[in-house]
């Protein structure tokens with residue numbers, strides 16, 4: 001809380017912030033393995049509500065009662081949901097893609113989004129392989145004709161996979177597993193990935209080419225990228241036109257990576273000889289044109305629908321949330337990578353120090369704006385810069401109307417014209433944190449786990465000022481006897497008094513409600 005007292009001095013009360021761990025109620029709004037709720041309850045002591053298939057309206061009205069939300073791909077976690085979730089601290093996606101979560105809005109609202117990126121990779125890869133085999137021999141179509149009482153041996157003449165070329169676009173977790181499996185059918189596997197180096201994919205038998213070189217070589221093309229602006233319509237009319245006639249395509253990644261209208265045109269012209277689709281731009285799809293096409297094998301987004309994948313993802317997301325509750329670790333966060341390091345126990349006192357120095361700077365400067373430089377020194381702080389910027393920004397941002405935390409503080413700071421940047425200086429033997437802005441530098445360090453202020457401006461305090469409890473600060477000479485008298489009258493005591501450069505700082509045992517007799521004194525409760 002920030003208040004101005006009658007003398008015009010600034011008094012700041014610092015609310016203790018735990019990073020994210022106050023998670024007591026979690027809502028599961030999609031169908032998930034029962035292990036998920038069980039782990040949350042038994043290991044995290046969390047109250048869990050399981051409401052698979054919750055309507056968007058019900059989600060919107062109920063989300064305000066929960067600290068955590070766990071979803072698969074059916075629940076749409078929109079900006080409205082995230083804003084309505086005033087207690088929400090974490091959205092857990094039991095699966096890979098977070099495209100059903102408005103990640104930017106979550107970040108802005110200080111909400112961590114985490115996923116379980118590996119739990120269903122094998123299942124999705126196996127389904128992809130199943131679709132490739134199904135396409136080569138029209139297995140589902142033939143089975144369906146048998147169900148209709150037919151015996152159509154001529155109609156379902158297929159072709160071997162042996163010796164054919166499979167193009168894999170996206171060579172991450174699933175693309176790699178597909179390659180390895182399809183090599184056992186002696187398919188030639190080639191591919192493209194802008195991030196994974198060719199020498200890495202060569203180790204699992206995939207030679208990389210540019211997209212332009214890939215189109216004309218493939219008998220089958222399977223996509224395993226996220227849905228991004230750069231991958232939307234990755235296979236489109238122009239790409240189909242460059243492919244071999246009769247190329248077959250598979251999408252077990254995300255609807256829209258293969259342009260659905262272009263696919264329909266290619267199927268109708270014979271340029272595409274078949275498609276295996278597990279995912280659609282709209283799910284469930286209302287437009288049936290592709291689904292009803294005889295050369296299309298379509299599935300209702302089943303890539304992760306195996307007992308093993310669901311158990312793995314359900315367990316993983318629950319364990320990740322329990323780790324957060326217990327402040328042990330932060331795994332799988334997609335929008336707060338810097339926070340992963342912030343969860344290590346040894347970082348917490350530094351985060352406290354960063355917040356305290358930010359608050360102190362805010363208090364000492366008439367207005368904080370422009371660039372705030374966070375400098376870490378000493379080897380131990382080498383990789384702490386990013387989350388210490390967030391910690392300092394929390395301290396600077398005093399507006400309690402906003403839910404400010406390590407996830408969103410730098411974004412809010414930027415919005416009001418404050419740019420917090422970090423640098424590491426390896427020169428000093430001393431491990432310390434400096435915060436500079438508006439012509440003022442504050443230097444802090446730790447004494448054990450306790451944050452301390454070493455220096456304001458150019459000169460050091462003789463001993464560090466503890467950045468805990470209540471501080472009184474003056475830039476003018478202090479009348480010590482008067483201070484002791486005022487403190488005694490208020491039931492408080494002087495614990496220590498420090499002088500450095502133009503600043504006098506008193507540590508006192510309890511905050512004062514009236515500072516009017518202490519000149520231009522500022523009170524800070526840390």
Ligand code: NAD
Pocket residue numbers: 096097098117120121124169170171172173174175192193194195196224225226227228230231252253254278279301302303304305
């Ligand atoms: P991943 O992050 O491990 O791999 C994706 C790869 O795509 C990365 O290596 C990335 O560099 C690459 N990529 C990005 N842009 C590209 C581009 N323009 N061209 C080529 N490659 C590009 O992801 P993953 O775990 O392998 O998942 C792949 C996809 O599968 C995701 O879309 C995911 O949501 C989806 N998925 C679907 C199901 C399902 O049920 N059908 C299940 C799991 C995952």
Ligand code: MLT
Pocket residue numbers: 072073094095096097098120301303304
């Ligand atoms: C995923 O991205 O993990 C999948 O789409 C699977 C799912 O959760 O349905």
